[in-house]
Amino acid sequence: MTTMDKGARFQLVFISVIAIAAAIPTFALAGTVERIPSNVLLFAQEKAKPFRGRVEARRLACRVHRKVKVFRHSNHRLVDKTRTNHRGQWSIPTPNAHGSFFAVVAKQQKESRSGDITYVCRTDQSPVRHFGGS
Numbered sequence: 690m691t692t693m694d695k696g697a698r699f700q701l702v703f704i705s706v707i708a709i710a711a712a713i714p715t716f717a718l719a720g721t722v723e724r725i726p727s728n729v730l731l732f733a734q735e736k737a738k739p740f741r742g743r744v745e746a747r748r749l750a751c752r753v754h755r756k757v758k759v760f761r762h763s764n765h766r767l768v769d770k771t772r773t774n775h776r777g778q779w780s781i782p783t784p785n786a787h788g789s790f791f792a793v794v795a796k797q798q799k800e801s802r803s804g805d806i807t808y809v810c811r812t813d814q815s816p817v818r819h820f821g822g823s
Contacts, residue, residue, distance in 0.1 A: 720805045725751045727811050729794040731759070733818035740781035742792055742815065744773050750799045751810035752777030762789035762817045787821030 728745040744755050757779045758770040768790065769781045792815040799808045 722807045724809045727794050727813045729792050729813045729815045731792040731815040731818050739786045739820045744777045744794050750808050756795045758793050789817050789819045791815050791817045
C-alpha cells in the first residue's frame with residue numbers, strides 16, 4: 690500500500706464524517722435554552738393543611754404545574770406529592786403532621802408558546818420546617 694492510498698482513504702473517511710455530522714440536527718439550532726432558578730417554600734403554619742407553600746421563579750412557566758414533593762426529614766421518606774396551581778401555590782392535606790419536613794420541587798423542562806425557547810426550570814429544596822408541638 691502506498692502513501693497516496695492512505696491519504697485518499699483518510700480524505701474519504703474525513704469527508705464521510707463531515708457529511709454525517711452535517712446531516713444530524715444539533716440542539717443549538719433547535720432554539721434557545723434558558724435555565725431558570727426556582728425557589729420552593731414550605732410554610733410552617735399549624736392548620737388543617739400543614740403542608741402549604743409556593744414555588745417562586747422569574748418565569749411563569751417555571752411556577753405553574755410544577756411537581757412538589759414533601760419528605761420527612763428524619764428518614765427522607767416521601768410523605769406526599771402534588772402540583773402547583775396557576776399562581777405557583779401548592780398544598781397537601783395532612784392533618785396531625787408531627788415532626789420535621791422539607792419540600793422539593795423537581796426539575797422540569799417547558800417550551801415557550803412560540804416553541805423557540807426551552808425553559809429548564811431548576812430543582813430546589815426548602816429549608817426544614819417543624820410541625821406539631823415540641
